[in-house]
Amino acid sequence: MNNRLEHYVSQDPFNPMEVEKLSPEQEKFYMASQWRMMWWRLKRHKLAVWSGIVLLVLYTSILFSEVIAPYNLQTRNPDFIFAPPQSINLFHEGKFMGPFVYGLNYKLNMDTLRREYTENRNSIQPIRFFCRADGYKFWQLFHSDVHLLCPAKDGTLFIFGTDRLGRDIWSRIVYGTRISLTVGLVGILLSFLIGISVGGAAGYFGGWVDSLSQRLIEILRSIPELPLWMGLSAALPVSWSPLAVFFGLTLILGLVDWPGLARAVRSKLLSLREEDYCTAAELLGASPQRIIYRHLLPNFMSHLIASATLSIPSMILAETALSFLGLGLRPPITSWGVLLVEAQNLEAVELYPWLLIPAIPVIITVLAFNFFGDGLRDAADPYKA
């Protein structure tokens, strides 16, 4: 309030028909749609933008998992069981070599019966880019064998080490992204549908529909989510194929998650249905369904999307936790949770700490979703100061 304008009164006679002229920039600003304003608002939230980029990269990567991973999901390297991560170097004895890894020497320590790997400083294995290695069926459609990174000829490239079957952990994490990230999306879609329908009906009709759904929500909320998830996923038949289990699991995640969303929808609708435009639509003969979906929901769709974004991580975590407990996905379907099953044995983790690495993408994803969702929620109401 320090830099106030000077007092100014225009000398021109007052003209009630006068329209304020807007400059093109102003016009662009004032006429901007709600979604555009949300975008501007979101852009100011730096952390949210960066998180969004991280998520975008992760989700794009699931389209190209086969290319990004240097090895196939099930490729075993029987000579390199529990090999440690190979660090990528650029210089060898002060000389620039381009990205390369040192080869691994393997020795079985007969005293401790442990596999010991040491870097072989003489074996320099340059990493190849856009090269041919393991063949795969890209998108289940056509054969290819092109990879973004491959080990040198007859060499190895284990960025995050290997597991007990000599499978490359980095490749398995890349493939696991595919499952872990889609579980949350499919689950949230289902919970969204149920939440909007139940919450919409409850909020719009009120009365017994409302009390019934309220009781239902209360009851569902009083059972802690994880034990309920555990019970439901224990019910998935063992005879099901892993893929069927995957869909069963997303179904379960969605079925348990919707009450929170339904509550939000209901309370919003309760106040919105008293608005004049809603009465107008009713008088014009619109069906309740049309009023809810066409007139009322778009009002707070942005809020819903923001809160949905915030509940995706809990689904990803739930899948990870369930798979970790052995109640969720099973191999050969590979998710981050399935990879972490290997880390359950603490003795193994102590010897081979890189088995814990699949926890890192979980934490990154959950953080990114949280920041991004927070930014979205702040941006969801761009008309608020």
Add this chain to the structure above:
Amino acid sequence: MFDYFVKRILVMVLTLLVVSALVFIVIQLPEGDYLTSYIAELESQGESVDPQKIKYLKEEFNLDYPIWQQYLIWISGVVQGDLGRSIEYDMPVVDVIGEVFLFAVVLNASVILFIYVVAFPIGVYSATNQYSWGDHGLTFIGFIGLATPNFLLALILMFLAKKYFGISMGGLMDPEFEGQPWTLSKTISILEHLIVPVIVIGTSGTAGMIRRLRANLLDELHKQYVITAKAKGLSSKRLLVKYPLRMALNPFIADIGNLLPQVVSGSVIVAVILDLPTTGPLLLDALRNQDTYLAGSFLLFVSLLTVVGMFLSDLLLAVLDPRIRLTGGAEK
């Protein structure tokens, strides 16, 4: 107030009844039952199955009745305090979960206490020093705490403790105390083993609570009565404690409803990893083996914990905040 109290109790009992039915259905969902897998296991080992024993088991566990009758038998027992028998352990469920029950209550209560004790000062500091370095730092740590799944936190902590201190944090007490009578040192050992699970389970709840308390307190601090009080010369500490803080405390109580299911969920999985003899590992086993009555009693028990917790929080809120008690909740 009395009407409200009675109404809430009725709702609570009804909720628990429906929950018990739901739980029973969920438990019965898997194909087959414990007996079929038991017989199959015996046959695969080449042992003959004693038809006499099968008949006894079937009668003992009412396996020949339709599900709804099994449920009725079970629930009428539960109301009388008989939770049924565990097939796996061949003992009454009460005996299997008796001690576990106590320990789970102690664990969850200490987690809630931990959350309050840690969240309160930090939340108040963050709100009163908004956008300071301390606030930013604490917010950041809080975010990480919120985002790190607690079972991963448990795993990582276990790993670090084992690697660098050579101690195993799992279990309820040091191995030498197991089966020993209660002594001071045994109690201390149990308390020591409680610290890590409490921190691990409480982290995300604490982070959430800090954020809510901070937001609430900030809302209050920007209200006009605060400005008025300041203008009248009230010292800022006295002002803070006397008015806004009391208003901002509401979520501490109201949030038990959100906090409890979260804590109970967290304790289940963390208990599996840290190998604590609480609800977690036993529930997991019971679910895997289709030990119907044991698993059902567990699920009912964790729901009971949350429902009673929510009930208590509602009561406390009603005592503290007349607006809630007078409108009686549901009516608009």
